[in-house]
Amino acid sequence: MKTKERITATALQLFNDQGYNTITTRHIAAEMNISPGNLHYHFKHSEDIVKAIFSELIIEMDEMMNKLYETKAKTLESLYHFTFHTYEIFYSYRFLFLNFVDILKKIPEIEVLYEKINMERKIEFQSIFSDFQKNKIFQDNIPDFIIENLSTQIFIIADNWISYNSLTLKLPKEEAIQHYSLIQMNLFYPLLSVEQQELYQLNYIQ
Template identity: 40%
Template structure:
């Protein structure tokens, strides 16, 4: 592991545990046994560290979404649910970003710019995914295009803000948290399923 990788790994662990307002780059330098100056050679301040971690998050999600869109899914709801779980596991890994998202985008405006710039691309990916599941006979074909478009927005909202809800309401940890909210998302798609889709949805219960 390179020094930069060690810095980012330590920063992610510390930010997840205590937040970006509490943890300074001096804390992170001490955690991995390097000098404050050595850390600043790689990342000048907390803002650069947060941006680097957001970049990692984006790259992991890009890899997942590219795989989901490119790989033909098995004709079942299981595959769809499995991809939600993979995404939510990534979100939980970088949970400090979502728990403090508003404050973070105010602190690092470039993150807001990057986040908003991904909208069109992500919408295209989700639209392709939903179309594929309609072709497989899992999702219904009799739902207006506008409803599918708005469902993507609802999926954004739920995916990006389930972590604060968990923090305030439930306090679930690790995979228990991921599994709970994956199930909620899965249930949200029930009205969009065909009879075939409902059968495969029931297999997940």
């Protein structure tokens, strides 16, 4: 692993474990047993490290989205796996979501990128939802305004479940991912065909 990659990996671990606002570049350098000057050769400021970490998150999510997008025979199971693995990825970058508003205000480049991603994801989700209707997973007669707002509802839940968990149930990693991914899946239940609702109750209702 190259030094630059080691820096982002170490920073991610420290941000997740000890809190974004308590970790500086000196902490990261000390954890790696390198000089601050060596670290600053690769990243001038901590904000640059956060931007690199955010880019890594986007790359992982792009791969997940493309996999679902390109799956021709989309099923209820593929929707569940996408949701579950999305929550696994988000938990791996949990400091971003626990400090999301502060980070967006502090680093305008991330805010601009986040807005761009939101627009792109909405278009991708619209196509995916259409495929679910074609495959008889979703009902045919879902009102347009429901489908149009569904991606926004997904963003609201996905972007905030980690903060909500830290304030309420405080579930450990595995339990939290399972619990909140199913909460998001429940969002789709009213849209499923009768047959798929039966499958959902059989396989996902605890």
